Amino acid sequence: MSSPPRPVSGGHNDDELAGGKGCLFCEMTRQHHPQCARRLPTRIILVRHGESQGNLDMSAYTTTPDYRIPLTPLGAEQAQAAGRRIRDVVSSDADAAGKNWKVYFYVSPYARTRATLREIGRAFPRDRVIGVREECRVREQDFGNFQVEERMRAVKETRQRFGRFFFRFPEGESAADVFDRVASFLESLWRDIDMGRLEQDASCETNLVIVSHGLTSRVFLMKWFKWTVDQFERLNNFDNCEFRVMQLGPGGEYSLLVHHTKEELENWGLSPEMIADQQWRASANRRSWAEDCSSFIDAFFEEPKDSESSDSEEDVEENGKIKSLE
Numbered sequence: 001m002s003s004p005p006r007p008v009s010g011g012h013n014d015d016e017l018a019g020g021k022g023c024l025f026c027e028m029t030r031q032h033h034p035q036c037a038r039r040l041p042t043r044i045i046l047v048r049h050g051e052s053q054g055n056l057d058m059s060a061y062t063t064t065p066d067y068r069i070p071l072t073p074l075g076a077e078q079a080q081a082a083g084r085r086i087r088d089v090v091s092s093d094a095d096a097a098g099k100n101w102k103v104y105f106y107v108s109p110y111a112r113t114r115a116t117l118r119e120i121g122r123a124f125p126r127d128r129v130i131g132v133r134e135e136c137r138v139r140e141q142d143f144g145n146f147q148v149e150e151r152m153r154a155v156k157e158t159r160q161r162f163g164r165f166f167f168r169f170p171e172g173e174s175a176a177d178v179f180d181r182v183a184s185f186l187e188s189l190w191r192d193i194d195m196g197r198l199e200q201d202a203s204c205e206t207n208l209v210i211v212s213h214g215l216t217s218r219v220f221l222m223k224w225f226k227w228t229v230d231q232f233e234r235l236n237n238f239d240n241c242e243f244r245v246m247q248l249g250p251g252g253e254y255s256l257l258v259h260h261t262k263e264e265l266e267n268w269g270l271s272p273e274m275i276a277d278q279q280w281r282a283s284a285n286r287r288s289w290a291e292d293c294s295s296f297i298d299a300f301f302e303e304p305k306d307s308e309s310s311d312s313e314e315d316v317e318e319n320g321k322i323k324s325l326e
Contacts, residue, residue: 038194041104042094042205044246044254045086046217048238050075050119052112055240061147066140071115078241079119087123089245089259090207100204104130107211108139116241117211130198130206137185138220140213144172165229175232178219186223214238221246224254225281227274235269244268255281 053060054069061069071079094101103124107117117132143152159167168174189208192198199206210220214237221244222232238244247258256265257278265275 039199039202040193040248041198041208042248043090043207045207045209045243046220047082047209047211047243048214048217048240049112049116049211050078051240058149062149066143067110069112071112075240076115076119079116080122082241082243083120083123086120086209086243094205100201101207102128102130102204103207103209104198105132105209105211106135106138107132108213109134109136110140113211120211135185137181138210138212138216141175141178141215142172144169164233175215175219178216179223182216182219182223231271231274234271249282251284253281253284257282
């Protein structure tokens with residue numbers, strides 16, 4: 001016999017609270033008690049790999065599979081420097097506030113990203129690292145097996161004419177394909193957060209670092225912030241070992257403008273509307289999303305005319321029925 005359903009009330013089950021799970025009341029009423037709020041990472045940091053042999057010499061792709069392309073010596077140095085900068089980012093605020101901090105890494109399975117993570121990891125004591133997960137869904141866009149340089153040059157010219165987001169490389173992927181697998185990864189990421197798999201100590205700040213590739217990282221931002229295709233195509237690529245910090249604002253939203261400056265976002269290709277949205281996210285809370293968040297409605301709908309509102313009032317009879325339209 002199945003057990004009877006638990007009663008729904010404003011109270012909380014102690015086991016639920018101790019386990020960090022949302023209570024039944026919160027789940028069924030869509031309301032939230034402070035003690036039931038999910039524990040979110042303080043930062044999500046996206047890092048592009050260091051300089052690779054393919055960045056230095058495109059002919060490397062004609063004889064070496066993309067996933068085996070190694071870092072150059074300069075790329076290893078870039079990764080070490082990035083590790084020190086990332087450590088400073090995640091530790092400075094926590095140390096000033098007297099809080100503990102830890103890091104969880106996701107990494108693309110490609111040789112250059114794995115090597116980048118090894119060099120980044122030199123900046124972090126082992127006891128600061130919660131874990132590392134190799135994640136195939138944040139790998140590089142597939143450009144189609146071995147890449148003959150002359151052929152790829154012609155294909156990329158075609159991509160410029162067709163559109164960078166929807167163009168699919170022969171035997172490879174489009175950015176839209178990458179979007180689909182990044183969306184799947186984000187669903188898994190939220191499950192990991194909800195299940196508490198990314199934290200060991202509830203009293204410390206958790207930081208996620210995703211070591212990936214330029215286009216994949218831009219697609220990640222597009223999916224997270226709900227950017228349009230046109231907005232995605234405005235974006236400039238990450239430099240080698242450049243990183244973007246999505247930091248949690250006081251209202252519970254992630255924003256690039258908590259850590260970065262408006263000038264940086266402009267240099268990355270964000271439009272004024274995209275920057276305004278980041279400003280909103282830096283201080284907004286989730287409950288005001290429907291009323292206040294930029295939803296790009298103006299791109300599809302015109303502002304209603306004054307005459308339309310007056311006409312609609314005249315069309316309504318006293319009994320509440322709408323007059324027939326001639």
